[in-house]
Amino acid sequence: MKLLMIEDNESVSEMMKMFFLNESWDVTFAFDGKEGLDDFLEAPESWDMITLDLNLPTMDGMTVCREIRKVSKTVPIIMLTARDSESDQVIGLEMGADDYVTKPFSPLTLIARIKALHRRSSIVEVVPEEVAPIENTEFDVITEHFKMNTKTREVYLEDKPIEGLTPKEFDLLFTLAKKPKQVFSREKLLELVWDYQYFGDERTVDAHIKKLRQKIEKVGAQVIQTVWGVGYKFDDSGVDTK
Template identity: 80%
Template sequence: MNILMIEDNESVSEMMQMFFLNEGWEATFKYDGKEGLDAFLEEPDKWDMVTLDLNLPSMDGMMVGREIRKLSSTVPIIMLTARDSESDQVIGLEMGADDYVTKPFSPLTLIARMKALHRRSELAEQGTATTQENDDVFDVQTAHFKMNTKTREAYLAGKPIDGLTPKEFDLLFTLAKKPRQVFSREQLLELVWDYQYFGDERTVDAHIKKLRQKIEKVGPQIIQTVWGVGYKFDDSGVAE
């Protein structure tokens, strides 16, 4: 992987550099929010992963993340946040981050999260690179909704649901391939994120909120809350 790490703590960066080298990954380190954003904007196709601290000089991580997401809806973003900043974690996920790791963190934990996220991203890229003759084959298709995992496209009532991040797409696919089945937050964490979050349900809720906002731009809501249990996909309320 080619990693852009935007982190103002040089000791953290130096520590992670050793672990990145051990994995055979290349990394560029920026210690200022604006410098980090400029590095991404200069070569947006270069980066396989961005790790982003929220507390940065010049430009905070929230602003940097939003600007990166304007240019790329697919580059995986892991944000680093203080353990007690619950609101920052939720806002960060809502602004488009795919995952977060709380400080202080184990380097091995961060590496594991990065590998899991990269694995998902690679599968998405492989699907997009398939030949055009397969573009009209939909993995999920109902009366009002269809989804193609090869082209990473989703349509509601014939209209594209645009700007889905990798995690939002995977979350929607997990729900849609089993219509009306109720998934608990714990099940979604395991199915979509590839590993256990040890009961941290805010991750699911934040991604559901952002996913719903994008769905509502093209039609009625198809992600339903089942109170006290979790979420389900149901497009029966979409008008003919």
């Protein structure tokens, strides 16, 4: 794995360096936001993972994350932050981060988070140059109004492509859509989509659902429904085809 760690605390970087070496990962360290963004922009397609501190000199982590997402929608980003307020974490996720870890953290916890996110993001998204005729046999999920292909990472609502999904948004939508009308609690979605427990921190699910709904609504009717007090479900039975 080739990893970019953007972290201004050199003691944290030195501590993590030992653990990264133990995993035989190729890691580049940057100590301010502008330096980290420049490192990323030198070869955007070469990075497998980015860990990004929120409080950085020169350019803050939110801005760095936003600039990275302008270039790459898919590179996995874990945000590291000393802040633990709900607003900071949700804003980070809305800027495009896939996960966050609150300082102080255990190095083994960060390693586990990186591995879990890398597993989930290992499928390369393939974007066709032009829309080809849709064959039902190509899709892993097919409902009356919705189709989804996990190999090509294509999603269609009423034969219109839902574009710009991050790896986590795609996985979240697939988890819901493959079992239409089944209600998933936030805890269950954390387990299935993020591959580990968030110890009761469910705001990340809500933030990803919000962004996912925005992208779906650009195409057509909303198919992710809130079941108040329980969680979320996929249901396209109310899509108006007129």
